[in-house]
Amino acid sequence: MMLRLMTFLTVGTALVIGGTLSGCSNLLTARSIQTFADSLAEKDLETLKERTSSEFDQKALRTADALDDIKILNLPTGKISVAKVEEISETEKHVTVEVGERKKEVLYKLTRKAGSRKWLVDDIYLQQKKPGMDEPITKSVSETMDLLLTVREFLDSWQTGGRDDVLAVTTPEFRDLLDDLAPTHLLQLTTQVVGDSSSKSSFRPEARMEDDRAVVLLPRKGGTLVIELTLHDSDWMVNDVAVESHDEKDRVRSTKRMARILKSTEEFLTGYDAENREQMQPWCTEAFYRNSLAVGDFSSAPLPVGRLLSSAYDVRVHDDQADLMFHIDDMTYMLTLVEPSSDGLSTGMKPYEVSEVTIYEADGKQVKRMSAVFTTQAIVQIFSQALATGDLARLKQTSTSDFNLQVWDHLDDELLASLPLDEIEVAEPQIVATQFQGPLTEVTVTQGTRALTYILRESRGRITVDDVLMPVVHRPASIKQNLRxxxxxxxxxxxxxxxxxxxxxxxxxxxxxxxxxxxxxxxxxxxxxxxxxxxxxxxxxxxxxxxxxxxxxxxxxxxxxxxxxxxxxxxxxxxxxxxxxxxxxxxxxxxxxxxxxxxxxxx
CATH class of the missing domain: 3.10.450 (Nuclear Transport Factor 2; Chain: A,)
Known part of the structure; x- marks a missing residue:
């Protein structure tokens, strides 16, 4: 989950700097500041660029929205007078000015234009004192503007930009996750995150910077956009985004986390489509792979991978688990993923793992779990072989507790071998149909010349045989009741x-x-x-x-x-x-x- 910061640099109304600077020794300095203030008040972006350094221009004035956003910084307005000039070097000086009736101090950093006597504004520093803080905080206007303009660029890129634009504003770690996503899923994710975020006329962010990290809160329809940024090579880049909303369907706890979920899903599906177990293994839980995928027949649980990768998804994210659902025709495919526990590595760096795939058919009337499909095949084969060979220990292992209690616990090997089981032929069962009904699974097979139905039941994650139905007359079809x-x-x-x-x-x-x-x-x-x-x-x-x-x-x-x-x-x-x-x-x-x-x- 993203870092939540409780205090923010709150930004407000427009800046208008006026007044006359006195003192012959500070004339050029005063002119530079005055020209900057006048151009800012007149929203003259071209002149502002001429009166500022290239670094300030790049950080604070690089977009057409810069003059709108600089108003947000709540710079003091009113008459300006030079209070102090500190010569740092021949090409740099720091000028403290007093603004307005309250003589609010503002520090200008000026640099000399190369080959000229003109001084250019290189930065502006404001001091703000927050409740509960003994010392005021000094904020750089260029750094703050750089952050706000980055947020602007992020919104523009994610709302209207192409794939390259979306990736360009993110950190390398975040970018790697997003870059691997299928186009449909990337578009849905970015649209869900930025949605109807603040328009240019209502851009009212709240931000806090702390060394090389920053968090920006931005109102959006139905909630708040929480943007986490980090500095990379002096540039602010988006490291994660969250959407806080009262509506669960609009909430995104972490876009990076959501990207990890989607990436694991897509990697798993790609491997499944190719029937490549080695490719799938890193994206599955150990239990799901070992008990199901490693032994399963993929043709018994086909997935329309191409359509899944190009279809919209629904998602439910829990503390350490996520359910990703795709609705195709009258079928719903749900992949359940779990977040791996930490083993010394950052959990956020480890991929989510698929722990189950569930297929809902015919408006949910039949529920088919992939683990049940694959495990069912194996259990039927093992049970039928154990019955044919009189392997009582294996029969007990593959039977429900009720089957054991009523039948197998009352037998020994000799007595089992003497029982008449003519309806169960010694032949490998061939699965004809499988019906899933919650924890109950019915597997119809042809075994030799007969049709049998194996009844399996899931309990505590294990699937075992509860009964076998035989084609008989004048007595119950249940082998359990016959043997009792x-x-x-x-x-x-x-x-x-x-x-x-x-x-x-x-x-x-x-x-x-x-x-x-x-x-x-x-x-x-x-x-x-x-x-x-x-x-x-x-x-x-x-x-x-x-x-x-x-x-x-x-x-x-x-x-x-x-x-x-x-x-x-x-x-x-x-x-x-x-x-x-x-x-x-x-x-x-x-x-x-x-x-x-x-x-x-x-x-």
Whole structure:
């Protein structure tokens, strides 16, 4: 942000110097000052130039507006008399004059015209005492006028000049930033900054100079223009400009900062258009580059770079972040940039870094973030490969916490390998379409001979798989819901096969455990192959919030299971083992268990 100075050299009304200078020894001196004063009062610029040194002419009288601006300096007016003459050298003298009834002292610096006895005004010094200051401040008229005329030239150049004119009035550092901007963006920026700044008839700047720096405040429509200037090789040059306004859309905190934002944006877009990752890397945050751009397929998120570089922009600048938006047809492209933190270098010298690109389609109904597009592709590939190879650790890494809680946390590698996932073919997914809905992303793919939809969700900057939708009938499409029902069934089958009675009880409801397992102390002989029945193909699944009905096999051979939810997982509550269509060929687990218990008690 620009340096804000709280006190200013305030400038006001016209100067008229009159009076008669007396004293023969000071005659030539008096004539020089008198002629200067008369010419100034008469607005005779030509004579003024003849009566001033070339340096004063260049600094204070170089433009047609000089006579209007010199009035702003509030030079004292009235009768003039020479109070003191100090001979500095044969070619220079300092003359103190008293002006007006209050005998206001003004110091003239005169230099002898080469090859002549004429004395020329080389500078004028005024003293002003500000409130709260013990000593008055001495101001050079030529330096102050040089500053004001530079501001005039700056306004003219930025309002009506070409690119070279715009750059000519700026410091090298500022110029380098502006020179790299696309013509459309440079024009919009300069127009926004100077806008309807004070016209020639209302040019009322307030300024303060401090060594080689100066700040000038200039009223403009709806606010104030704040111009920061620095001396370069004795010339004032604009180093930054701000617009203070009550209207947020007109406010510019720092033109230099805005130029940095635009430069980073344009460099990023140019690299993106060329698909040149090396060119883009310096203009991106490390995370955005590493996680998205370095691995992404640019064709999946095309940007109309040519139109972006030639289109008007909207901008929202925050403390350390900026959002730059381009509206093209029915699309809005927003680049989010962050200001890098300082690491010993001046933050103002470091480029802004693109941290995200967001595409708003169809009046904002679909929001597509580039990081989500590129990350989505990678996550789908990694997840599908992990599922195909039974890589449980990788599945957990690429899944949401809910997916882990409900499914993967209840599996081990062996149990995962036993689950029936026939609808998920071992093939690389080919992305067909991607739908973005805020933090939710739906990716439709063809995987082998089937169409699947991967559901991904963003949380805390990470995108992970929350579910996979399968093309099935008579049961939920969600692989998450299918596995929630199948895991306890297959876990029970494995436990029975391994004679792990503790695990059998763990996969059962409290009711089943109380009625069957606890009293019997073992898995009873039901006259059917329980393991084969529990691992028959899935035919149907219906679920409510806390119950599920799972059908394996068919009416001639299979199992009908009832599951109930305990905490975050399902457990087996009952099972009907079917070996044929007749009731005599069907065994209910709870009933059979009670029967076995009764038989044991009779023996």
């Amino acid at each position: 029902a199948l895991i306890p069934v297959y876990a029970m089958a494995r436990a029975i096969y391994a004679h792990d009675f503790t695990s059998v009880r763990r996969t059962s409801s409290r009711t089943l455990d109380r009625l069957v397992w606890q009293p019997l102390g073992e898995v009873p002989d039901l006259g059917v192959d329980i393991i084969q029945h529990l691992t028959a193909p899935v035919s149907a699944l219906s679920m409510t919030e806390d119950r599920a009905e799972l059908i394996l096999g068919d009416d001639n051979w299979g199992t009908r299971l009832t599951l109930t939810q305990v905490d975050d997982q399902f457990v087996v509550d009952d099972a009907l083992f079917i070996s044929g269509p007749d009731a005599s060929q069907q065994v209910d687990l709870k009933s059979a268990g009670r029967l076995n218990l009764a038989q044991q008690m009779d023996q």
